[in-house]
Amino acid sequence: MSLLMNALKQHHLTEMYLSLPVEHKKAWQQYFPKICNCSDCSSGTNKPFPIKSTARFLWVTAANAIPHRNYDFAEILLNKALEYADNGDDILWIHANFVQLYYDQIDSKREASEKCLHHCEELTKMGYLNRWVDRILNEISEV
Numbered sequence: 001m002s003l004l005m006n007a008l009k010q011h012h013l014t015e016m017y018l019s020l021p022v023e024h025k026k027a028w029q030q031y032f033p034k035i036c037n038c039s040d041c042s043s044g045t046n047k048p049f050p051i052k053s054t055a056r057f058l059w060v061t062a063a064n065a066i067p068h069r070n071y072d073f074a075e076i077l078l079n080k081a082l083e084y085a086d087n088g089d090d091i092l093w094i095h096a097n098f099v100q101l102y103y104d105q106i107d108s109k110r111e112a113s114e115k116c117l118h119h120c121e122e123l124t125k126m127g128y129l130n131r132w133v134d135r136i137l138n139e140i141s142e143v
Helices: 001-009 014-019 022-036 054-068 073-084 088-101 112-126 129-143
Strands: none
Touching: 001 022, 014 022, 014 073, 022 054, 022 073, 054 073, 073 088, 073 112, 088 112, 112 129
16 A cells, blocks of 8 residues: 555645545555556567556556446546646557547446547547557447
């Protein structure tokens, strides 16, 4: 817990953390060890994936919450990450995680489809992940 609190202080997120409901605090404690040991497996090198920015700290935590269906927590973190994002890489991954977050909720949350489409558009404007976005858009259109 003290490592998490140190990271929150370093990223000036203590106040945000303290304002969260208990279940979100527990979730952050659950995902934090995974973030500390995070590697960039996509490159095939398993090199460390350093958490240099507050935005990255937030979106990586959200990315860990999404597969566990901790959607409300992930949405809070991604919205906060957008406030802190100051580089294209972070903005790209924030939008990509928003797409995944809302895509996963299309059957259960009324506004999820519209929000998913919005973040797909943002990724398209940036020119990244086009094949993935196209696949998501095709699947949404079939629903």
